[in-house]
Amino acid sequence: MAGTVNQSFPGKVDGCLAAPAPWLFALRCMVCGEPAARGRDLCIPCHIALPWQGPACRRCALPLPQPGECGHCLQSPPPLGEVHAVFDYAFPVDRLLPRLKFHRDFAAGRVLTQCMADRMAALPLPDAVIPIPLHRARLRGRGYDQALELARPLARALGIPLLEHALARRKTTRAQSRLDANARQRNLRDAFHVDAKRPLPAHVVLVDDVMTTGATLHAAARVLHQAGVQRIDGWVCARVA
Ligand SMILES: [Zn+2]
């Protein structure tokens, strides 16, 4: 891809290059390697070419010919008020999310969070943002929680409180990606519990990296409803269609 769009690539860097500042590594587009747009980790053509989601069902974020509600959500309304996805789960988002999730690539997370903040800023903002928590055993193994890594800077960018510990996982759930939809439901029953010590606001948004069947988000939304939250929306980085 041509790198002629961006003329802001800095020239000479003052001082010794023996210990370059971390931002020096962020000057190249993380998709194509061309100079990145100022303050971003992507070049402008790659930013435009991201798989931005088009019209979709507002209850489940599955693509539709025009915005509205899909037949499935009309027939059996999900426990989430609205769900918004920034991307379809396609190239290069299907590479950037695993880079964050499995390889601690926080620059990939930063790119995705900036895109989420740009899109979500136009939505009705909630009273608080709650990340879908990882089970503690898996958190110990991996060291960080990708939903939290997206939710924290997103909440900061939008000026919304982050309720990091409002939800917790109750028991080990097997890796959802290996299970079919029914098994996911069984696996997730009672998977979450709400921290009863803290009062919850009326309107919260659950943040997760990828939505596949929605079973995880729905399970979390059900316990929040039981805890008295009136409206629960979902914001995800990418939707698997
Ligand atoms: Zn690029």
Ligand SMILES: [Zn+2]
């Ligand atoms: Zn739907």
